[in-house]
Amino acid sequence: MLKILFFGDVAGNPGRQAVKKALPELIQSEEPDLILANVDNLAHGKGITVKTLEELIRAGVMGFTTGNHGFSKKELADEVFAKYKDIIVRPANIPETYPGSSAITLETKKGKVLVGHFLGQVFMEKQFPDPISSVFDVFEKWLKENKTEDIVASIVDLHAEVTSEKVAFGYFASGKVSAVVGTHTHIPTADAKVLPEGTAYITDIGMCGAAGSVLGMKKEVSLERFINKSWTPYEVPENPSKAELSYVIITVDELTGKSTGIKPVHQLVDL
Numbered sequence: 001m002l003k004i005l006f007f008g009d010v011a012g013n014p015g016r017q018a019v020k021k022a023l024p025e026l027i028q029s030e031e032p033d034l035i036l037a038n039v040d041n042l043a044h045g046k047g048i049t050v051k052t053l054e055e056l057i058r059a060g061v062m063g064f065t066t067g068n069h070g071f072s073k074k075e076l077a078d079e080v081f082a083k084y085k086d087i088i089v090r091p092a093n094i095p096e097t098y099p100g101s102s103a104i105t106l107e108t109k110k111g112k113v114l115v116g117h118f119l120g121q122v123f124m125e126k127q128f129p130d131p132i133s134s135v136f137d138v139f140e141k142w143l144k145e146n147k148t149e150d151i152v153a154s155i156v157d158l159h160a161e162v163t164s165e166k167v168a169f170g171y172f173a174s175g176k177v178s179a180v181v182g183t184h185t186h187i188p189t190a191d192a193k194v195l196p197e198g199t200a201y202i203t204d205i206g207m208c209g210a211a212g213s214v215l216g217m218k219k220e221v222s223l224e225r226f227i228n229k230s231w232t233p234y235e236v237p238e239n240p241s242k243a244e245l246s247y248v249i250i251t252v253d254e255l256t257g258k259s260t261g262i263k264p265v266h267q268l269v270d271l
Ligand SMILES: [Fe+2]
Pocket: 040, 067, 068, 069, 159, 184
């Protein structure tokens, strides 16, 4: 049985610290074959840098998905997507002019795992500057191009705002990939399941980020924006004493490519 551990959106330094702190023990206890993380908010809550990605690589994370903020720090992102093109995947349904790989294949002891990544469309137009193709229009073509004979398991991260789009896509992709996980909203959902055709599914894994925050950002800033309708830039809490750590552990029968289980975990980690 092939075991995949997938961390939900790692938000800023508290999220990175939480992953680094928890991972050695998780590697011992769970013995995952593949460790993945969504890094849309990795560098100070928005985007990715080589330095922050390397922190997680050193900690043992083997592959990465991104999201609507993946290109926010443009020059830094270009560097990340060039240097780590084999282990970081960008959304496949954004314009081709964006750098990076729209699919990655990672080697494990049990065989090759295909990792895909798409953005949702609904309520995403203000969060991404360019047109996003519908995942429902492009998924099958993507699958045909990338799911080769030697792939033993496949997992797709749909980074989307609304639950309905993610749930619908889970059914759409059921039986075609081993797992579909949702990211972006930072709140873990209580609907992890294996669909009848053998696809593990969860609407949102949740985040790895500061406890006592609003989605990994200072709660004071969020409250200010809601109460006074003022535009105040989001900030990542500096030294929180605890972090939320959200991940799923997915088991896949590498002989059939079908999932046999998905275990969601949401816990607090002392920093
Ligand atoms: Fe996001």
